Amino acid sequence: MEQPMIISPQLTGNVARNCHPLGCQANLQQQVNYLKQQPAIQGAKKVLILGASSGFGLASRLSLAFAGHADTIGLSFERGPSEKGLGTAGWYNNIYFRELAEQQGLIAKNFIGDAFSPAMRAEVIEYIKSQFGGQVDLVIYSLATGKRHTESGQWQSVLKTTDQALSGYSINLQTEQLEPQTVEVASSEELEATCKVMGGDEWQNWIDALRQAKVLAKGCTTIAYSYVGPERTAAIYRDGTIGRAKQHLHATALSLDKQLSQELQGHAYACVCKALVTKASVYIPVMSPYIALLYKVMKEQGLHEECLEQSYRLFSQHLYPQNGVVKLDEQQQLRIDDYELSSAVQQQIDQRYPLITSDNFKQITDFAGYKQAFLQLNGFAVEGVDYQQAINVAALQALQP
Ligand code: NAD
Ligand code: NA
Helix, strand or coil: CCCCECCCCCEECCEECCCCHHHHHHHHHHHHHHHHCCCCCCCCCEEEEECCCCHHHHHHHHHHHHCCCCEEEEEECCCCCECCECCCHHHHHHHHHHHHHHHCCCCEEEEECCCCCHHHHHHHHHHHHHHCCCCEEEEEECCCCCEEEECCEEEECCCCECCCCEEEEEEECCCCEEEEEEECECCHHHHHHHHHHHCCHHHHHHHHHHHHCCCEEEEEEEEEEECCCCHHHCCCCCCCHHHHHHHHHHHHHHHHHHHHHHHHCCEEEEEECCCCCCCCHHHCCCCHHHHHHHHHHHHHCCCCCCHHHHHHHHHHHHHCCCCCCCCCCCCCCEECCCCCCCHHHHHHHHHHHHHCCCCCHHHHCCHHHHHHHHHHHCCCCCCCCCCCCCECHHHHHCCCC
């Protein structure tokens, strides 16, 4: 790799091929600045986050560390610099998160590896015992992935329907076009595989292992992120393969809750979030026009939140509210999708969604905001960053998680 260098975004369809490390750093710093201005979260102080390097997991880690003064362990699957390039945004998020947290006197331990591997679990448990004070009081399950490989099997998830084929449109971030897309019905094997990957099995495995190792504190809570969404996206989400996997996750929450409350006076909850642009969500077929329109409507109504605002609201108002009573719906779920599903928002979506065409989608939806959010995930389009500034590759290569 030649150095120094200047990096501009490379997209293939909806996949980012590179990231801007200094943009990732600036992005984290801005989020930390926001959190430091918020009222403190009175909650968990020792937290394990599975899927900590981006999206909801990273936002949760930031909120709990910088508004809640929590020590954190973050596990993620990310790549550092190699002959192929500088590595992933999540790699740099981990590093710069740790640096910022350590400046506050907080522990911020990063593990890079496969959350589905028992050896990885053993390593994390050993660390909790020997260097993290022996116990955690919150475990966050925020993995999003397409595959799971274990000794007992290998599964690949699919994003398909379960009932009938579906036609719709998806935003292509590279070409900035709305493209027709058809989603096929999953086979029963594909549906099962998706539940194996994105359902609750591994959440259960983690909690079992942590419990048996006695590293869960009395009163420990565990949460896993989920999505439900409105009727409009039901065919691809709620009733699709991913939605079935989420139902499995919701059932796991109820059984884990029973187990934890009996043994540790603890709790397990699924937390239903709003639809947001993340590395994972831009893959969901025929979902993006809805999300881009949702951005438009929620911004107009002053209700828009990114992962950070969602997670701060979750911890400060729903999981650790001032009155001490966890805010749950009748299904024992934390619901921070309440603004998205409000009738004021959904009525506007219902009025405008049918008007979207490939010619006008940039005007009707918040395409610009949608794309900007995606670029920012990878460290691009971040305010205040001088993208003409050369990158010191050797310095980046020397960084350790
Ligand atoms: P993301 O891609 O931003 O984050 C996924 C995380 O999982 C990353 O830290 C990644 O490194 C890690 N990961 C993936 N495979 C791994 C493995 N094998 N071992 C260790 N780490 C691994 O995704 P996200 O959108 O934040 O999704 C997190 C959760 O939030 C998912 O359950 C998702 O369904 C849920 N959710 C997302 C949305 C949305 O709109 N994005 C809405 C509601 C709920
Ligand atoms: Na995450």
